[in-house]
Structure formats: structure tokens, C-alpha cells
Amino acid sequence: xxxxxxxxxxxxxxxxxxxxxxxxxxxxxxxxxxxxxxxxxxxxxxxxxxxxxxxxxxxxxxxxxxxxxxxxxxxxxxxxxxxxxxxxxxxxxxxxxxxxxxxxxxxxxxxxxxxxxxxxxxxxxxxxxxxxxxxxxxxxxxxxx
Numbered sequence: 001x002x003x004x005x006x007x008x009x010x011x012x013x014x015x016x017x018x019x020x021x022x023x024x025x026x027x028x029x030x031x032x033x034x035x036x037x038x039x040x041x042x043x044x045x046x047x048x049x050x051x052x053x054x055x056x057x058x059x060x061x062x063x064x065x066x067x068x069x070x071x072x073x074x075x076x077x078x079x080x081x082x083x084x085x086x087x088x089x090x091x092x093x094x095x096x097x098x099x100x101x102x103x104x105x106x107x108x109x110x111x112x113x114x115x116x117x118x119x120x121x122x123x124x125x126x127x128x129x130x131x132x133x134x135x136x137x138x139x140x141x142x143x144x145x
Contacts, residue, residue: 007123017055017104017115022128023048024057024102026078029095032126038063040071040092044102044117049130059117077101099123 024044032041103119
């Protein structure tokens with residue numbers, strides 16, 4: 001079966017995401033993984049800075065005891081309902097639409113560096129965190145490779 005898809009043959013120029021802070025909104029949130037490693041998958045839509053607006057970032061937030069700190073950090077900084085949080089309840093429908101700041105950073109030392117969400121901040125801190133920082137040396141090296 002043949003399907004006509006306009007723009008399929010044209011190469012698009014997109015700025016690759018780099019380490020740094022991005023203002024983002026949650027567009028999808030729900031369970032992922034399996035019983036051995038229970039986790040939640042979050043998909044963020046980048047709102048700012050402008051060159052990266054409209055891009056999506058996905059990450060996993062693990063739910064086992066040693067990793068709950070990161071899920072709590074995310075929920076607090078993205079202004080999740082404090083009453084539900086105090087009652088140990090998570091309503092994935094109430095997470096979608098929340099906004100804040102995500103920090104992307106590279107991790108991995110097995111020869112495969114991955115860009116992932118490493119931190120969160122409230123939206124009110126965007127003005128402080130959005131100051132342009134020069135790219136680090138490892139990013140420049142990765143871009144040249």
C-alpha cells in the first residue's frame with residue numbers, strides 16, 4: 001500500500017537539544033516499565049527558549065523507595081496538588097498540563113552519552129535559570145564527533 005506524505009523527502013533542520021534549562025509543560029504522564037522497576041513516563045513540551053519550542057522530551061520517574069525523591073521533586077516544583085501529595089495520591093490526569101522548568105544534562109559513561117531530565121524548578125525561577133550559558137567542552141566535542 002502506498003501513502004503520500006507531504007514533506008517526507010525534504011530534510012528538516014532542527015537544533016539538537018543541549019544541556020541546559022528549558023521551560024516546559026507536561027503533555028503526557030502515566031505508568032511505564034514493569035513490576036520489577038515500577039516507573040512513570042513523563043513527556044514534556046518545551047515552551048522556551050524559542051529555538052527549541054515545540055520539541056518533546058521524554059523521561060522516566062522511578063517509583064521505588066530509593067528514587068521517590070525525584071518524583072517528589074518534580075511534583076513539588078511543577079505545583080502538583082499539595083493535598084493529594086500529602087495523602088500519597090497521584091492522579092495522572094492532574095499532572096498533565098502542569099508547567100515548570102526542566103534541566104537537561106548528559107549522563108552515562110559506557111560510551112553512550114544520553115541527554116535526560118536531571119532536575120526541576122518552579123516556573124517562577126525561569127527568568128533566573130534562562131540566562132544563556134556557554135556550552136561545556138564535552139558538548140562541543142560531542143557535536144564535532
